[in-house]
Amino acid sequence: MDKILVLDFGSQTTQLIARRIRELNVYSEIQPFNYPLEKIKEFAPKGVVLSGGPDRVTEDNVPRVEKGVLELGVPVMGICYGMQEMSRILGGGIDSAKTREYGFAEATVDPKSKLLARTAHDAQRTTQVWMSHNDIVNKTPEKFFISSHTKDCPIAAMESEDGRFYGTQFHPEVSHTKEGMTIWKNFVIDICGCKPSWTMKSFIDRTISDVKERVGDDHVILGLSGGVDSSVVAVLLSRALGDQLTCIFVDNGLLRKYEAIKVEKMFKDNFHLNVICVDAADRFLKKLKGVTDPEKKRKIIGNEFVAVFEEEAKRMAHGAQRATYLAQGTLYPDVIESVSFKGPSHTIKTHHNVGGLPEKMGLKLIEPLRELFKDEVRALGRELGMGDEVVGRHPFPGPGLAVRVIGEITKENLNLLREADDIFIEEIRKAGWYDKIWQAFCVFLPIKSVGVMGDARTYENVVALRAVSSKDAMTADWSELPYELLGRTSNRIINSVKGISRVVYDVSSKPPSTIEWE
Secondary structure, eight states, X not given: OOEEEEEESSOTTHHHHHHXXXXXXXXXXXXXXXXXXXXXXXXOOXXXXXXXXXXXXXXXXXXXXXXXXXGSSSOEEEETHHHHHHHHHHTOEEEEEEEEEEEEEEEEEOTTOSTTTTXXXXXXXEEEEEEEEEEEEEEOOTTEEEEXXXXXXXXXXXXXXXXXXXXXSXXXXXXXXXXXXXXXXXXXXIISOOOOOOOHHHHHHHHHHHHHHHHTTOEEEEEEOSSHHHHHHHHHHHHHHGGGEEEEEEEOSOOOTTHHHHHHHIIIIISOOXXXXXXXXXXXXXXXXXXXXXXXXXHHHHHHHHHHXXXXXXXXXXXXXXXXXXXXXXXXXXXXXXXXXXXOOOOOOOOTTOSOOOGGGOOEEEOTTTTOOHHHHHHHHHHTTOOHHHHTSOOOOTTGGGGTBOSSOOHHXXXXXXXXXXXHHHHHHHTTOGGGSSEEEEEEEEEEEEEEXXXXXXXXXXXXXXXXXXXXXXXXXXXXXXXXXXXXXXXXXXXXXXXXXXXXXXXXXBTTSOSSOO
16 A cells, blocks of 8 residues: 555644545555654555654754655655644754644635645635744745745745645644645645555455454453444454454443443444353442542553453453454544544543553453544445444443443432433434534533522433534534534423433533543
8 A cells, every 4th residue: 555654743633634535445554753764664655744842853852854755756745833843853943832823814825736736726826824822934945935824924835846844833633724635635645645545345345454464363352331332342343353353341330321222232233243242330339438539540441341351351261262352442532532542632531441451460452442533433334344333433432421421420319310311312313413423422410509499499311412513633623513402401301310400511612621521
């Protein structure tokens, strides 16, 4: 396959760069800014992208890219910090901007630009871009020309005359840059000459081959949650391994209404998989008693999952199906939000299924979706013949309702949340909104509110409704659900769920908020 390498300087949108390139059916991979030059040569990219980052190129002890990256003989594109770092290496100038630019800007495009070709459609040759920077390139390196400028940024984009180097001070990876995908197509397809051969069919073929070779005659156990990710992993691995795969479904007491019954029936009846169901609700809730910190919740749940798998693996070891591997549905966004192993991006929150397993378990970890984005997983599921009732499900967090009950988790609060959430999803489906939005759910708030019911004072619980639109969960906008839908949902919850007397709607986007509340 033709490939593009993305070197990460810590931008929160680095994942979007890889995502945009893959939308063009070209494989992209992210590595840290200091990835060894020899490994880059081994990877043999057709082009390199230098991401943005939170640091300032003009300061000491900040991420630096090796000069050899610019001498590979393939096109290099720098974004924001990456453009400034490229300019520094090649002899250009960087300085603090007189006016900071955050948000939308109108960029004027030079007609000679290869990178920005077909992005300006008006008589003034302008296009809408998204800026987020303190510093600017105030002097291009030799034999470069300015391919774009804005009112506050004299060098909004630059290109070398020989066609090897390209830089944008704005961020073409975010959806706010109107012609962002045109820019990526210009760079990846036209400039780098990549062939669009990265498809889910090719991913399936390669993954099945890799899994067969790696696992051999050994046995794999999979932590099956019933969500899109683990469901797709289950079907994908079953294609490769057949009866060498055993799925373990853990009812941790933190699931949605009737979730355990639905999951067991779906995978046994529809997909004919070997599924072991473990009722571990009491042990999880006991471990979580009195815990209010969201990070502690996640770690407790993650550790307890590992403990359950370890126990099940030991039981299997006494039979014919002794497990050697444990499979998980870890995705790319899980990894980047949890650790900085692919660059210095800031940790936002820990995900329970990231980080490997304790050596004492004696199981090796296999994560076939680790480099995929959510919509790629959905596409993969459809390619595997899975229906929309599975692959079209809204995402559900690994820690389950534990991170949707703000504060201490109790059986009573969980039951109230389940009932409210079930009503919300039912109303969204009836109104035809379920497939229009990325994710919808209820959050149980750690407060009580005064109300009036039947002329009597009440002092009961509050839930928040949350619905967002997104493409990949890296950014999200709150969904403008119809007032009638929100009103009907609120009325049903308050009248049907005894113990809840107030319903509010969350109108915050990501960033600055995250999709989940914890």
